[in-house]
Amino acid sequence: MKVALFIPCYVDQFYPKAAIATLELLEKFGLEVSYPKNQTCCGQPMANSGFEHLTKGCNNLFVQNFLGYDYIVCPSGSCVMHIKDHLHTEENEAAAQDIRTKVYELTEFLVDVLKIEKLEASFPHKVGLHQSCHGQRGLKLSQMTELMAEPFSKPGHLLSMVNGLELVELDRKDECCGFGGTFCVTEEAVSVKMGKDRVLDHERNGAEYITAGDLSCLMHMEGILKRRGSKVKIIHIAEILNHHLS
Amino acid sequence: MKVQDHAQAAAQFIKDEERTDWHDETLWFVRKKRDLAAHGIPEWEQLREWASQIKDHTLSNLSHYLESFEQKATANGIRVHWAADGEEHNRIVHQIIADHDLKRIVKSKSMLTEECHLNEYLIQKGISVVDTDLGERIVQLRKEAPSHIVLPAIHLKKQDVSDTFHDFLDTEKGNNDPQYLTEAARQHLRDYFIASELAITGVNFAIAETGGFVVCTNEGNADMGAHTANVHIACMGIEKIIPKAEHLGVFLRLLARSATGQPVTTYSSHFHRPREGQEMHLVIVDNGRTRQLGRADFRNSLKCIRCAACFNTCPVYRRSGGHSYHTAVAGPIGSILNPNLDMKANADLPFASTLCGSCSNVCPVKIDIHEQLYKWRQVIVQAGYAPVSKKLGMEGMAAVLSSPALYHFSGKMGRTTLKYAPFLVNNGFNPWYKQRDMPAPPAESFGEWYQKNRS
Numbered sequence: 001m002k003v004a005l006f007i008p009c010y011v012d013q014f015y016p017k018a019a020i021a022t023l024e025l026l027e028k029f030g031l032e033v034s035y036p037k038n039q040t041c042c043g044q045p046m047a048n049s050g051f052e053h054l055t056k057g058c059n060n061l062f063v064q065n066f067l068g069y070d071y072i073v074c075p076s077g078s079c080v081m082h083i084k085d086h087l088h089t090e091e092n093e094a095a096a097q098d099i100r101t102k103v104y105e106l107t108e109f110l111v112d113v114l115k116i117e118k119l120e121a122s123f124p125h126k127v128g129l130h131q132s133c134h135g136q137r138g139l140k141l142s143q144m145t146e147l148m149a150e151p152f153s154k155p156g157h158l159l160s161m162v163n164g165l166e167l168v169e170l171d172r173k174d175e176c177c178g179f180g181g182t183f184c185v186t187e188e189a190v191s192v193k194m195g196k197d198r199v200l201d202h203e204r205n206g207a208e209y210i211t212a213g214d215l216s217c218l219m220h221m222e223g224i225l226k227r228r229g230s231k232v233k234i235i236h237i238a239e240i241l242n243h244h245l246s
Numbered sequence: 247m248k249v250q251d252h253a254q255a256a257a258q259f260i261k262d263e264e265r266t267d268w269h270d271e272t273l274w275f276v277r278k279k280r281d282l283a284a285h286g287i288p289e290w291e292q293l294r295e296w297a298s299q300i301k302d303h304t305l306s307n308l309s310h311y312l313e314s315f316e317q318k319a320t321a322n323g324i325r326v327h328w329a330a331d332g333e334e335h336n337r338i339v340h341q342i343i344a345d346h347d348l349k350r351i352v353k354s355k356s357m358l359t360e361e362c363h364l365n366e367y368l369i370q371k372g373i374s375v376v377d378t379d380l381g382e383r384i385v386q387l388r389k390e391a392p393s394h395i396v397l398p399a400i401h402l403k404k405q406d407v408s409d410t411f412h413d414f415l416d417t418e419k420g421n422n423d424p425q426y427l428t429e430a431a432r433q434h435l436r437d438y439f440i441a442s443e444l445a446i447t448g449v450n451f452a453i454a455e456t457g458g459f460v461v462c463t464n465e466g467n468a469d470m471g472a473h474t475a476n477v478h479i480a481c482m483g484i485e486k487i488i489p490k491a492e493h494l495g496v497f498l499r500l501l502a503r504s505a506t507g508q509p510v511t512t513y514s515s516h517f518h519r520p521r522e523g524q525e526m527h528l529v530i531v532d533n534g535r536t537r538q539l540g541r542a543d544f545r546n547s548l549k550c551i552r553c554a555a556c557f558n559t560c561p562v563y564r565r566s567g568g569h570s571y572h573t574a575v576a577g578p579i580g581s582i583l584n585p586n587l588d589m590k591a592n593a594d595l596p597f598a599s600t601l602c603g604s605c606s607n608v609c610p611v612k613i614d615i616h617e618q619l620y621k622w623r624q625v626i627v628q629a630g631y632a633p634v635s636k637k638l639g640m641e642g643m644a645a646v647l648s649s650p651a652l653y654h655f656s657g658k659m660g661r662t663t664l665k666y667a668p669f670l671v672n673n674g675f676n677p678w679y680k681q682r683d684m685p686a687p688p689a690e691s692f693g694e695w696y697q698k699n700r701s
């Protein structure tokens with residue numbers, strides 16, 4: 001099985017620990033994982049701002065980098081959703097189409113492809129799970145509260161295998177944190193207010209850590225937590241799943 | 247006065263954080279009531295699917311259903327008028343009023359008349375109309391616009407209403423008791439109902455098969471107005487048509503539950519023909535709807551039944567208030583309808599969203615609202631309505647991200663700059679820093695780590 005690691009640009013630059021945890025986790029399951037080193041970004045920041053027409057360069061680059069793998073795994077639901085929905089290239093549309101079906105968010109890859117039922121991980125803390133919208137509603141990683149349907153949660157399922165971890169109940173299970181790409185600066189007031197409210201929900205319910213499948217949400221919430229001098233920390237889900245007591 | 251864009255108006259709204267929290271929690275409470283009501287119906291998702299399909303079908307055969315509706319309605323004795331736009335709609339309504347030379351006019355809630363600015367038009371002609379929906383009356387007295395399509399005065403608290411009633415209805419100052427205030431409104435409106443000569447109402451559903459229409463209210467104000475008046479004018483957009491009466495079984499069940507969590511609206515009144523001695527008019531309005539129907543990506547926004555579930559669930563709406571959308575229909579649905587009416591004036595609205603997707607999933611007729619927001623963004627940028635600074639920023643970003651060499655270089659620069667002087671961070675990012683810190687920059691990127699440790 002040829003697996004490629006797709007690391008979003010801001011994770012590469014600001015949160016390498018989450019990327020390392022993703023890689024180590026996949027290697028633990030005996031996979032041979034490569035990291036195509038010329039990758040940059042999926043193009044979502046431009047596309048969501050209305051500039052999808054400027055993503056041709058990113059798209060071509062993405063196809064060149066990720067052609068020929070069986071699976072492409074990424075620790076971000078948002079970037080995966082963007083690739084699945086919007087990766088096109090005039091140069092090689094067949095390849096783009098193929099890649100769109102092979103790209104997986106980390107937790108869905110672990111649950112749906114590797115069918116993990118056991119993990120050697122421990123994280124003895126109270127953790128709040130933030131459902132990043134694109135992963136949840138876009139990739140259906142968890143059931144959403146809007147629908148009248150059976151609940152399930154792929155990230156929740158994985159976290160339940162971690163020793164010592166206690167998942168806290170939130171008042172609002174799946175409200176958006178307000179990051180929203182360039183929304184976080186163009187609509188700064190609303191974005192921050194949403195983030196504050198989200199963070200407070202976790203604090204109120206006793207979380208020591210906020211985890212999520214998307215570091216963009218976590219980066220935004222971390223910025224607010226730090227500014228407020230909160231003790232609550234953020235951690236990407238890959239880091240928890242890869243965590244041992246040393 | 248220049249209209250503020252959504253981001254500015256929202257920032258203004260949020261300055262009063264306590265009120266913002268109250269607004270957010272009040273609407274979230276309505277969303278939770280909706281969840282509870284929907285959970286009570288095992289076939290909820292099936293109903294949504296049916297509703298969506300009935301509307302899709304109707305939109306694909308709109309001219310057919312409109313014609314058969316007109317035929318039946320006319321045979322029933324209703325006078326049907328067609329208006330190409332808001333202006334013509336207002337003219338028609340005014341003409342009917344002028345022909346009868348009537349003064350006492352009541353109007354129940356109709357978002358269409360808000361969209362067409364009927365009240366303002368009539369005021370210019372020297373005619374005043376009394377809005378009889380409680381929330382609408384409150385905002386009318388305050389000379390404000392409704393901030394929500396189902397709960398028009400949801401931006402106001404009890405004390406605001408008390409102050410307004412004290413000023414206009416002479417109620418006790420400082421008495422915030424809802425019962426007392428409602429009773430005062432009741433007495434005040436009763437006079438208008440009894441004396442009403444002409445009643446204007448909206449239409450929730452018009453049934454092609456029967457030529458009748460249904461108006462839903464919780465206060466019974468549409469009925470009270472229409473029952474005493476000798477002339478009834480109902481105004482509807484062309485998208486209000488449904489093929490058959492039996493389809494009401496789908497839509498009425500969805501509408502009230504989605505809107506307020508009630509099993510059904512208190513009054514779902516069926517009008518088929520004028521009563522003896524009464525005149526009944528129906529004004530059917532296009533106002534950009536056929537243009538929207540012609541936009542493949544956006545046509546299904548016309549499926550909307552105006553339940554406002556997308557407002558109540560929207561985390562942005564709840565924290566920015568309806569007036570920040572500066573249009574008659576605010577919220578997520580407004581953000582995909584209004585660019586069709588005036589793309590330039592409403593170019594900010596599709597950007598007033600995080601694209602979280604909650605709206606599309608509460609919507610009882612399954613409009614893919616958040617996907618249309620994304621598509622409108624592309625259309626608006628292509629049409630040249632994006633700010634120049636944003637355009638330059640995006641072009642710069644695209645150039646860096648399309649080139650691995652540039653990307654690796656600027657990543658390094660970005661991280662070092664960040665480490666030593668956070669305030670130097672790229673100008674476009676400054677609003678980030680106002681209320682948030684930046685992440686602590688790591689010593690090396692993942693790419694650099696990988697180079698050392700794996701290859």
Ligand code: SF4
Nearest residue numbers: 550551553554556609
């Ligand atoms: S778009 Fe859907 S949820 Fe929003 S008001 Fe219309 S019908 Fe209701």
